[in-house]
Amino acid sequence: LESRRFRRVGGTEEMDVSLSIITATNQHLEQLVKDGLFRADLYYRVSVAVHTMPTLREIRDDLPVLANHFREIFNREFRKEVDSIGPSAIDKLQQWDWPGNVRELRNVIERAMIFAKGSVLEAEDLPPLGGFDMAAVDANHVQKTAEMLGISRKNLWEKRKKYGLLEAE
Numbered sequence: 001l002e003s004r005r006f007r008r009v010g011g012t013e014e015m016d017v018s019l020s021i022i023t024a025t026n027q028h029l030e031q032l033v034k035d036g037l038f039r040a041d042l043y044y045r046v047s048v049a050v051h052t053m054p055t056l057r058e059i060r061d062d063l064p065v066l067a068n069h070f071r072e073i074f075n076r077e078f079r080k081e082v083d084s085i086g087p088s089a090i091d092k093l094q095q096w097d098w099p100g101n102v103r104e105l106r107n108v109i110e111r112a113m114i115f116a117k118g119s120v121l122e123a124e125d126l127p128p129l130g131g132f133d134m135a136a137v138d139a140n141h142v143q144k145t146a147e148m149l150g151i152s153r154k155n156l157w158e159k160r161k162k163y164g165l166l167e168a169e
Helices: 029-034 040-046 060-078 087-094 101-115 139-149 153-162
Strands: 005-007 014-016
Touching (some): 029 040, 060 087, 060 101, 087 101, 101 139, 139 153
Antiparallel strands (some): 005 014
């Protein structure tokens, strides 16, 4: 990194390269260096310009915008027409501390969109925050749910497996 030169694996010639490396972590690298768990030389190379992003719980005002962004993504992916997220759902979302940050919000909205029936996503459409109720997934309606989503039963099974919903069967 320092010399901006490298040799390909198995190669004999060094090549010049102009590059920037962008890294992201949810760990406190400086503390990890002090604890001997992260290489100091690498830390100093990747920490030239540090930008710390606030957690979702620190920027709750952005939560409705982010939730609606994910609603739009899953509207397209699931071929749905959920036009908005209702105030009751937004209130419920804003009460949670979001230990999983934006990834957790994305997953919550995705789960809600899979089973949403109306044009407005309401609080009752949201899975329980901090985990979800396995009993809420009724195995007798798998085919009907797949048809509503416009996806195959196998595709729905794969999504249920990905999110740990198969234990309900």
